[in-house]
Amino acid sequence: MSGIVIIGTGLAGYTLAREFRKLDKDTPLTLVTADDGAFYSKPMLSNAFASGKDAEALISQTPEAMAGQLDARILAGRRVESIDTGARKVMLEDGEALGYDRLVLAVGAEPIRLSYEGDGADAVLSVNNRQDYARFREAIEGVERVAVIGPGLIGCEFANDLHGSGREVDVIGPDTAPLGRLVPEAAGRALQKGLEGAGIRFHLETVVDRIDRVDSRFRLKLDNGETVEAGAILSAVGLRPDTRLAEAAGLEVDRGIVVDRGLATSAEHVYALGDCAQVAGLVLPFVMPIMHAARALAKTLAGETTEVSYPPMPVVVKTPAHPVVVSPPGSGAAGEWTVEPVGDGVRALFGDGEALNGFVLTGAEAVKQKQALTKQVPGVL
Ligand SMILES: Cc1cc2nc3c(=O)[nH]c(=O)nc-3n(C[C@H](O)[C@H](O)[C@H](O)COP(=O)(O)OP(=O)(O)OC[C@H]3O[C@@H](n4cnc5c(N)ncnc54)[C@H](O)[C@@H]3O)c2cc1C
Known part of the structure; x- marks a missing residue:
């Protein structure tokens, strides 16, 4: 018996596995992930610089501990290359094929990458997992000034945290105020004032035109004529649900992998949840929707067909300065x-x-x- 295969060991994959095991102790469960399979809380990525935590310190459970707890097989460092929904098989990059009775996609989202002119453009980093976090920590070692591209929720959180780690921070973006897509302008301005009061600089209603290397630093030329000097550059211009596997397998995809309130995709026996999913029209890349979706899907997989409901789920922006x-x-x-x-x-x-x-x-x-x-x-x- 092939059992349940979950692709992804982020909050979505692991929370679903935990909820499922509360209801069903017997069905074979396999989790496969391209990363190292360690369990960590992703929201900590944008408030760990100030507390000096490295990527290892963010791990709360090793994959071995998770495998034991969940009575599951965890295939870490194994990327899924394709899915054959007809044959009910998942093909791994290394050639192995895994059969499934039910398959769950919990593959998360990918950072949107903008391209820039100049010989410093390739130094722009984004932080969406522990590996990215480790790379960025290395890039800011000894650096006094960091440029953050993107004044949205995640950009503002990183700005506050990097400032808290003793660095100067410049935030750049085309919006008239921070959190432009989420809140009315007056609220964004209040946040801006709070962060400026702490010492963070904003360059709004402008975009980065080019990035040049000057000695061991970078010079960002903005389209309003200003320049910003920085020792490291972080891009936080948004995330896009990762729909690549689903699309290649012929599943219906829109802004995310399209699922109904039962978290079912357009293919039989295949489900999706988390940052990769568009649930009844909604793409909500936050922790609380994942918790609710995981509980509902766990019941369905355990035999009690259940639709997800979302209560009010206010999002807390981690900007302690405001x-x-x-x-x-x-x-x-x-x-x-x-x-x-x-x-x-x-x-x-x-x-x-x-x-x-x-x-x-x-x-x-x-x-x-x-x-x-x-x-x-x-x-x-
Ligand atoms: C910096 C930051 C701060 C945040 N802060 C908050 C917050 O304060 N509050 C809040 O509610 N939300 C916050 N969020 C959002 C929240 O963290 C996410 O919604 C959540 O972690 C997404 O979990 P996920 O499991 O869907 O995706 P991910 O954690 O991205 O997991 C995806 C998994 O899929 C695997 N995978 C992908 N493709 C393949 C493949 N082809 N083969 C095998 N494995 C694959 C990956 O290896 C990974 O294990 C934050 C996000 C970020 C980036």
Whole structure:
């Protein structure tokens, strides 16, 4: 019997395996991953520089410990090359084929990479896993000034953390304010002010034109005519669900791997969850949706067909210099933003006069209202 095969040992793959084993102790379980299979909390990647943690220190469980706990076979350092849904087989890069009864794709997302002119363009790094983190830590060794490209959620978290590690930080991006895609401008400006107050510099409404090496440093030329000097460059311009395996296997793919509320893909016996998945139209690359999806899918795989529901899931932005909580309104939600100052930040509410459909809180005083407001907003799905 082939059992269940899960591709990916990130939060999605491992959480699903844990939830499944609570319900089913017997079905053979195999997890296959291109990385080293160590369990770690990915959100720590953007708040570990200040605390001086290296990539090893982020590991909470070795793959051997996970295999024991889950009574599972873990194939680490083994990339899946293709999937044959007709023959129910997963082909590994090294030639081995794994049969499956049910297959789960938990392959995560890939950083979007922009291209730049200049001989320093190849030095731009992004951090989306422990290996990237190790590489970037090496790149900032002895470096006093770091440029962060992208003033979104992850760019701001890295900026705050790198600044906390004693470095000067410049954040660059085309938006009028940080978190441009997530929050109204006034909330983004409040975060900007908080981070600037701590010493972080912003270069907004501009993009990087070229990156040149000057001695052992880099000179970034911006399209507004400014230049920024830095010893290392971090790109945080967004993530894209990794749909490559799914697409090549003929599964339906849109912004992510298309799954219904049962986490089922368009191919029989194949499921997807986590950053790679588009669940009932939603791409939500955060921890809480993964927890809910993993619990629902574990039940389905254990024999009790279950649809996922998402309660309100506010996202906490890890910017201690000016904390932020965001509960974005659903895509078709009625209403408009009203913003009022609270302490050194703002409270922004999205509603239509009767119902509250979303909120943003910024600053230490405002974020205290998180729990009270979370009770008032509707569930996400
Ligand atoms: C810097 C950073 C900070 C974050 N902070 C927060 C936060 O504060 N709060 C929050 O809610 N969310 C946060 N997130 C998002 C959250 O971490 C992710 O949503 C979550 O970790 C994604 O888990 P995943 O298992 O779907 O993907 P991943 O962790 O990316 O795992 C993908 C797995 O698939 C494997 N894989 C991929 N392709 C193949 C292949 N072909 N063959 C074999 N294996 C393959 C990889 O090796 C890996 O094991 C953050 C993300 C980042 C990058």
